[in-house]
Amino acid sequence: SQTIHQWPATLVQPVGSPLSLECTVEGTSNPNLYWYRQAAGRGLQLLFYSVGIGQISSEVPQNLSASRPQDRQFILSSKKLLLSDSGFYLCAWSRPGQPQHFGDGTRLSIL
Amino acid sequence: KNQVEQSPQSLIILEGKNCTLQCNYTVSPFSNLRWYKQDTGRGPVSLTIMTFSENTKSNGRYTATLDADTKQSSLHITASQLSDSASYICVVSATYKYIFGTGTRLKVLA
Numbered sequence: 001s002q003t004i005h006q007w008p009a010t011l012v013q014p015v016g017s018p019l020s021l022e023c024t025v026e027g028t029s030n031p032n033l034y035w036y037r038q039a040a041g042r043g044l045q046l047l048f049y050s051v052g053i054g055q056i057s058s059e060v061p062q063n064l065s066a067s068r069p070q071d072r073q074f075i076l077s078s079k080k081l082l083l084s085d086s087g088f089y090l091c092a093w094s095r096p097g098q099p100q101h102f103g104d105g106t107r108l109s110i111l
Numbered sequence: 112k113n114q115v116e117q118s119p120q121s122l123i124i125l126e127g128k129n130c131t132l133q134c135n136y137t138v139s140p141f142s143n144l145r146w147y148k149q150d151t152g153r154g155p156v157s158l159t160i161m162t163f164s165e166n167t168k169s170n171g172r173y174t175a176t177l178d179a180d181t182k183q184s185s186l187h188i189t190a191s192q193l194s195d196s197a198s199y200i201c202v203v204s205a206t207y208k209y210i211f212g213t214g215t216r217l218k219v220l221a
Contacts, residue, residue: 006154034209043115043200043213044155090154099145100202100209102154 002027006091006103014111019064019078021106023091026072031093033074034100035066038088050074086110113138115203117212125220128191132215134184134201146175146186147200149214155200158186191219 006023013019025031032051036044046059048066056066063082067075074091088107092100115136124130136144143162147155159168159175161184167176172189188195196219201212 041213044211046209088152092154099157099160100155102156104154105152107152 002093002101004091004093004101004103006106008106009104010107010109012109012111013081015083016080019076019081019085019108021076021089021091021108023074023076023103024072025074025093028072028093028095030071032096033068034092034094035064035074035076036090036092038090038105040087044090047076081110083110113203113205113208113210115201115210115212117199117201117215119215120213121216121218123218123220124191126191126193130188130191130217132186132188132199132201132217134186134212136182136184136201136203136210136212138182138203138205138210140205141179141182142204144175144177144184145202145204146173146184147202149198149200151197158199188217191217193219193221195219 003026034049035047038044048058050056050068053068064078086109088105090105091103094100118133143160145160146158148158149155158173159170161168161177163179174187177184198214198216200214203210
């Protein structure tokens with residue numbers, strides 16, 4: 001069966017520090033991968049999606065970047081975090097036309 | 112503009128009661144509509160998925176309906192349980208795009 005792992009579960013970082021969140025999928029190959037941010041009381045906002053290794057599409061201009069160094073690995077990064085980067089970050093995978101499967105998320109707090 | 116609107120924003124019901132959550136969308140081209148349940152601090156989990164030709168789909172005590180003409184969907188929860196307390200999110204997809212509603216926060220009280 002397929003599983004998705006996301007870590008860390010929680011993270012507290014100072015403003016201006018770098019960020020690296022990792023997401024890996026097991027049990028499937030060539031999945032579509034997604035990074036979302038969910039602000040309190042708001043819907044999920046798509047940040048990046050990838051349909052293959054090295055293929056990254058950015059949905060909104062921001063302070064973050066994404067990379068897909070391997071087929072089932074998706075990384076969300078920042079060189080310098082802003083206060084506004086605080087939120088709940090979710091990674092997801094899917095097959096075209098199929099439901100997305102989400103990780104358990106990373107709660108990021110910027111101090 | 113592709114949008115998904117859900118109502119109500121929040122809902123409180125007593126255990127054992129039924130409830131219905133609404134989702135209206137303006138998404139084109141329409142591919143499918145999904146309902147997710149998201150427990151606090153966790154990732155969303157898929158409940159149902161419906162394509163254009165499907166009017167209703169059930170998953171245990173959850174029944175989703177879809178009216179593609181009026182672009183409306185509902186999620187009906189029967190005989191609610193305390194564990195149903197969560198956010199319910201309607202998601203409409205168009206090719207690689209997934210448009211999320213802001214969710215309905217349901218609280219079931221004993």
